[in-house]
Amino acid sequence: MQNLSNVTVELAAEHGLTGGEFARAVEILGRTPNFTELGIFSVMWSEHCSYKSSKKWLRTLPTEAPWVICGPGENAGVIDIGDGLAAIFKMESHNHPSYIEPYQGAATGVGGILRDVFTMGARPIANLNALRFGSPDHAKTRHLVSGVVAGIGGYGNCIGVPTVGGECTFHTSYDGNILVNAMTVGIAPKDNIFYAAAAGIGNPVIYVGSKTGRDGIHGATMASAEFDDQSDEKRPTVQVGDPFTEKLLLEACLELMATDAIVAIQDMGAAGLTSSSFEMASRGGMGIDLDLDQVPMRETGMTAYELMLSESQERMLIVLRAGREDDARAIFEKWELDFAVIGRLTDSGRMVLKMAGDIVADLPVAPLAESAPEYDRPHRASPKLDAIRGADVILRKSTRDALLALMGSPDLCSKRWIWEQYDHMVMADTVVRPGADAAVVRIHGSNRALAMTTDCTPRYVFADPVEGGKQAVAECWRNLSATGAKPLAITDCLNFGSPEREEVMGQFVGAIAGIGEASRALDFPIVSGNVSFYNETNGVAIQPTPSIGGVGLIARVDRIARVGINAEGLAIILLGQTVGELGASLYLREINHSEAGAPPPVDLAQERQIGEFVRSRIESGDVRVCHDVSDGGLGVAVAEMVLAGGVGVTMSVPNGVDHGWWFGEDQARYILAVDQKSAAQIISDSEKVGIKATRIGTSGGSTLDLGADGAITLSDLRAVAEGWLPGYMNA
Amino acid sequence: MKAAVIVFPGSNCDRDLMVALEQSAGAAPTMVWHRETTLPDVDLIAVPGGFSYGDYLRSGAMAARSPIMKAVVEDARRGVAVLGVCNGFQILTESGLLPGVLMRNRDLRYVCRDVFLRVEQNDTPFSNKYAQGQVVKIPIAHHDGNFFIDSDGHRQLEDEGRIAFRYCDSAGLVDNRSNPNGSLANIAGVLDPSRRILGMMPHPERLSDPNLGGNDGRALFDSILNALS
């Protein structure tokens, strides 16, 4: 065993292990770990891999439903979508690498989440991305936007998976810590899902994909450390993505998966070979012997430490049935990928690494996994804030000017500049493209489809973590319902500051409570997810951002609703209660430069009732135009419908309404555009079940007529909404 | 009509093209792996979009030198019709079957969106179901679609009526604003002298189904069926 002497508490601390954690490592081993072992402990027990601060709370989330095949714990979540098929999906963060090197950071984020999904046997059918950037005025923002978007496109376009949706907003709290959350949705035959639990003593452990280099060593610990002013200079080696190789890996894995040669398979993501081999062994209760000399290497002189911690991309670890090595090798050679038998499963319960004839590490698998640290960190709830309504705000702009300002604001403006850089149509199944509430992607060769979206309103979560957590789930559910999809399940990507600070931990605990409550009330279980802590610089944290990615099922692609008002003479109907909540609204922020107040409360029973009503009307074919009301309220929602369809609307404004009516962000609301005949029916049907339905306008012409407040031509509206992002990026 | 679709390791529109061809022709095309050295006896060879070999070095460069392309060039010289879409167009120019090059888009960004095309020639195996001058909506999705050719080459294309499609606006106006990538003279697709080889950047296979937002691409595949069976 090498380097026994020089591992100290100080060296452990440099690896991010606390004194207590190091003591526990020594106890488990019965001796001081060597350098390689220390590296393994440090990544396995990093926040990123061990979830030590979040585990306690994640356990409280609902994860089950009759249609859930596999919940959290595997590489991705799996749900039954009927016809013998399963949808497999997950969202993951790549925040820190994307800040340091936006193109490669974002690209490898996409690569990583794709592998999480195809490692389970699914062909990826869509990507989404939730992006949060700092203030547009911040010196770095433009460069980060440009690099991140190019990187996401560069990877997804090349591998040929359409990028169909996402979010992109700006806030100064992300100035030093942008968020890049990538989601992939795939489809697999329900009876051919692959898991990561190793089994079968003597079975070979196979390494496939790209060679290992010294890329991103310590990426997992980087993802678990805060930034300080020096991090710009430290610039750790970032990984470079190779989407072409990933495409080969995808096809080769799917080809091998069509045989029965695979026992277990796991991609090498954060902490590469260490976490993939450890997780496979520990899930299956197995030991594993690895011969590191067999690992395909890109560089000479690599040490065991480097091989185990490298985060080189486009690699997979597979346990094969003994004797199937040649079949597997033939497939990977056909696709011109590296293939190597690097070890065997054992009954020792230990992970034993050999290199050049020496044992370079010898660790007990179960104790290391079981006694991974778990913390119940102190947390403090955020103070409750008061609601703000129309009467509480000083009127700074006319309705017309406020609407134009909102439509041209960074958060609400069209994100076309982004999604046009993504191939959102490849695979020729994209039925609803970016720019709607949820994207709709047809299940190939069928008349059914999946709807998908990502949502979160960080300013709400900041103002009230519990309500904000609920709202993120509710909005996701609503965006799916607005297309006519039945929402099935969600993945979450929980981005927060340092859990070692009570108020941040309080935000986390509150958000989880809200997410859990909404997910229970809406029958919308959480099947996969990811936690990203330490998104803060110099003690200033990001707004808490639990991104929620949702998937829903559409029974008939010819029975969906779209956002655009595309015919004259339609009745515009608002479903749901309008109180005029302006607390934490975009109106308040953009027009009155205030971020004060409580966010709109979420009534989950109403949310469910109205959403189900809307879906039933879309399924019956009565409703073909529908949009939910969210950021910017009613005024913005109608403006978006007008822009999407190209037909104007004349609003019928109730007497005595104020800006709370126009721009309040009250939840559980939808806007429908239906022909006159159906309008009366829908209004009376909704009133019968206690849903408030108000006729707020009629479609026609080429202006958005706001009544007494004036009118806006469609071309002015379009110029404002489409203008901001390209204008900003080309400045 | 019998067709073959060439599949490179990084092709990603091979399935889309297969579906569109099958929809028009009623029979599935043969998928031919890039390492093959011969082609089945077919009426049409289709080279699909994607990133054939990652599009590293230059788009289409490595694919053009792959084993199967020798066979494609030979069959094309014998008169078999060839359609190259997007990366397929780039491969056809790199292999010398079509003139010109496809350079990085004018503003250097990848662009994916619907564009309008004006059908400049409808007397070809690929466009006989369109009207001359018809304006159609078809999506593009590429990083390197900026068609360039020297002025003699350009003149020749114009004189011989070998510009198949040009980018235009919804009214058919061909100008700089309706040019999505900086292509010379808004050229979106070109023919070889025999008019049996077409390369085009837009993806007709992506708008050949009303569920996907349009059906204008369908006529291209119907034209092929009409001409070649």
Place this chain on the structure above:
Amino acid sequence: MKALVHITLKPGVLDPQGKAIANALTNLGFQGVNEVRQGKYIELDLPDSDRASAAASAKDMCERLLANTVIEDYRVEIVDQT
């Protein structure tokens, strides 16, 4: 032997990348940048043991793959391994 290959666009061939870089430089405040041309620089680690054969094979590689000689020029330089 190592071959250092420069691939540049022929004079008169439009260079969208160079043009965009020139624009970006101007936007960054660099005044008077007249022209920017972007090419490729490729380092090949070759098995040949003498310069002449290394140069010949690098040239062959340029002709057959590395350069598109319709629009690009190339230049090969041979250096001893470092």
Place this chain on the structure above:
Amino acid sequence: MKALVHITLKPGVLDPQGKAIANALTNLGFQGVNEVRQGKYIELDLPDSDRASAAASAKDMCERLLANTVIEDYRVEIVDQT
């Protein structure tokens, strides 16, 4: 003055392009190509009249735009206008 800029990937950084080129060369029948690294070569036509100031501004351009210094190295060479 003209600045000739070479931008190359730092040692150890994966070069997917180089890797693919090496493969393609092997498939074309070139044996024994050990490694290929692809970089960029940029020619800048600068207004500066002395070498030192041209070198300084080219370096500044590399730092601020042309090179991605997280993963790339650059080298500037100044030549008189030809």
